[in-house]
Each structure stands twice: as structure tokens, then as C-alpha cells.
Amino acid sequence: MRKFLNRYRYFLLAVALLLATLMLYSYNLRQKGATTFFERAVLTLAAPLQSSIDASTDYLTDLWKNYLWLVDTRQRNLQLEKENRELRASLRQVEEFRLQNERLRHLLGFVDDIDRPALPAQVIGEDASSWARTVIVDKGSLSGLRDGLPVVSAEGVVGRVIKTAPNSARVLLLTDASSAVAALVQRTRTRGVARGLGVDLSLDYALRKADIVEGDLLVTSGMGGIFPKGLTIGRVTQIKKDEFGLFQEVKATPAADFSHLEEVLIILGEDE
Numbered sequence: 001m002r003k004f005l006n007r008y009r010y011f012l013l014a015v016a017l018l019l020a021t022l023m024l025y026s027y028n029l030r031q032k033g034a035t036t037f038f039e040r041a042v043l044t045l046a047a048p049l050q051s052s053i054d055a056s057t058d059y060l061t062d063l064w065k066n067y068l069w070l071v072d073t074r075q076r077n078l079q080l081e082k083e084n085r086e087l088r089a090s091l092r093q094v095e096e097f098r099l100q101n102e103r104l105r106h107l108l109g110f111v112d113d114i115d116r117p118a119l120p121a122q123v124i125g126e127d128a129s130s131w132a133r134t135v136i137v138d139k140g141s142l143s144g145l146r147d148g149l150p151v152v153s154a155e156g157v158v159g160r161v162i163k164t165a166p167n168s169a170r171v172l173l174l175t176d177a178s179s180a181v182a183a184l185v186q187r188t189r190t191r192g193v194a195r196g197l198g199v200d201l202s203l204d205y206a207l208r209k210a211d212i213v214e215g216d217l218l219v220t221s222g223m224g225g226i227f228p229k230g231l232t233i234g235r236v237t238q239i240k241k242d243e244f245g246l247f248q249e250v251k252a253t254p255a256a257d258f259s260h261l262e263e264v265l266i267i268l269g270e271d272e
Contacts, residue, residue: 116228118265119143124168126261133176133196134159137264140167148226150267156232156255157181157220158264171264174233174254175199182223183233185216194218194233194252201234203250208241210248218252228267 125136139145141164151158151171159179163170172179175196183194183203192206206212216236222229232255240249 117268119145119268121169121264121266123261123264132178133173133198133258134162135171135173135258135261137169137171137266138167139266140165140169142166144268145169145266150227151264152227152231152267153256153261153264155257156234157227158256158258158261160226161266169266173258174256175201175258181227181233182221183218184221185210185212185236186219187216188212191221192250197251200237201252201254203236203252204247206248206250208245208248212236212239212248212250214239 119139121137121139123135124138127134127136137151145161145164147161147164149161151160157174159171159173159176161169162172173196174181174194175198177196177198179196181194183192184190185192185203185206188211190206190210190212192203194201195204201218203212203218214236218233218236220227220229220231220233234252234254236250236252238249238251242248
């Protein structure tokens with residue numbers, strides 16, 4: 001304490017003298033009935049200064065209040081924007097779940113139609129190169145998958161399993177050049193083999209005199225021991241008949257949309 005007093009003694013003395021002067025001046029004002037010339041001069045000179053000090057104080061006070069209000073408003077806006085982003089993300093997630101559930105309901109309805117044990121799977125990878133058209137699903141040998149099992153979607157035939165791992169499997173798509181499925185023209189029961197052309201399909205070995213028109217539905221014939229009978233393959237889009245020849249050229253569009261393939265069904269066994 002003594003060290004503090006010694007260090008600031010002049011400053012404290014000046015403050016004390018100033019306070020004493022102000023108290024004395026205030027006391028004199030209360031005691032005197034009239035204001036002296038000196039006091040009037042002091043008041044006259046001090047009035048503008050006091051007014052400026054008051055105005056500056058009010059301005060700074062308002063500026064500080066407005067600054068604090070703006071800071072608070074900005075913080076609230078940032079918080080609201082964050083909550084808005086989170087709500088939008090939640091809504092997108094809910095919408096994605098709704099669409100996924102709708103697709104799964106279609107697949108479950110398809111299971112009832114084929115009356116076969118089947119396993120749903122998610123498409124987790126795709127290879128659409130010029131060499132092969134395959135997809136990878138998230139089920140494998142640990143789930144009972146093996147090579148050769150047929151793979152379908154709610155729209156129609158997708159392909160067949162060609163390679164399995166414990167937790168994944170590779171599916172050869174119907175449109176791959178090495179893919180072939182025994183098929184029927186549903187309307188006339190004309191037989192043929194649906195082969196992949198990369199994007200579309202061809203119906204090989206359809207006799208030239210067979211009744212086939214654009215729009216005819218192609219379905220699996222059940223022959224070959226892979227796909228159950230009656231699964232949708234695609235629709236005829238083009239027909240060409242040569243004057244001479246045994247077969248006609250038939251092209252078709254696959255029923256399954258391979259560019260938007262997300263969930264599939266893998267048919268596990270024979271009829272129960």
C-alpha cells in the first residue's frame with residue numbers, strides 16, 4: 001500500500017485538489033444569491049464544451065448500442081442459417097428414405113409374383129466400360145450367393161451373378177455383349193435368344209416368317225435353367241427382314257433402367 005501511495009502520490013494529490021475545488025465551487029453557488037462575473041464567464045465558456053461532451057456521449061452510446069444490436073442480429077442470422085441448412089439436409093434425407101422405401105416395396109411385390117426365395121441387395125459399384133458391363137452389389141457368399149444366380153429388378157431382368165466374394169458380388173448385365181437369355185415374344189410365343197448390344201438388345205434366331213411387331217414385349221422363356229419363366233426383358237423397337245434368309249433381325253430396349261439401378265433382387269433357388 002505504501003509503495004502504491006509513493007508511486008502515485010502526485011496524481012492522487014491533484015485529484016484531491018480538483019475534487020476540493022469543485023466542492024468549494026458548488027458550495028459557493030448554493031450560498032450566494034447572485035453569480036459573479038467570473039462565474040458567469042466560466043459558465044458561458046463551459047456551456048458549448050459541455051454541450052459537445054453531452055452530444056458526443058449520446059452519439060457514442062447510440063453507436064455502441066447499435067453495434068451490439070448488429071452483432072447480436074448477425075449471430076442470430078448465422079444461427080438461423082445453420083439451422084436452415086440442417087433442416088434442408090434432414091428433409092433431403094427423409095425424401096431419399098421415402099424413395100428408397102417405395103423402390104423396396106416394388107421389389108417386395110415382385111418377390112410375391114415370382115414366388116421364389118430372393119435376397120434384396122444394393123448396387124454399390126458400376127463398370128460400364130467398352131470391355132464389360134457389370135455392377136457390384138453389397139451381398140456375397142456369406143449371404144448365400146453363388147455364381148450363375150439370376151438378378152432382377154421390379155422393372156425386369158438385370159443380369160446374372162458371375163463372381164462372388166464374402167460380402168459382395170459382381171453381376172453381368174443383360175446388355176453386356178457376352179450375355180444371352182432365352183426369350184419369348186409374349187404375344188405370339190415366338191422363341192429367340194436376347195443378347196446384349198452394349199445399350200440395347202437383339203433377339204437372335206427369330207424365324208423370318210414369325211409374327212413380331214414393334215412394341216411387342218419380350219419375356220424369359222424359362223429355358224436354360226437360369227431365369228424363371230415370364231420375367232420381363234424388354235420391348236421390340238426395330239425389325240428388319242431380308243428377302244432371303246432364315247431369321248429376321250430384331251432389336252429391343254431393355255425394361256430395366258441400368259443407368260438408375262440402385263436396388264436389385266437376387267433369386268436364390270427353385271420354386272418352394
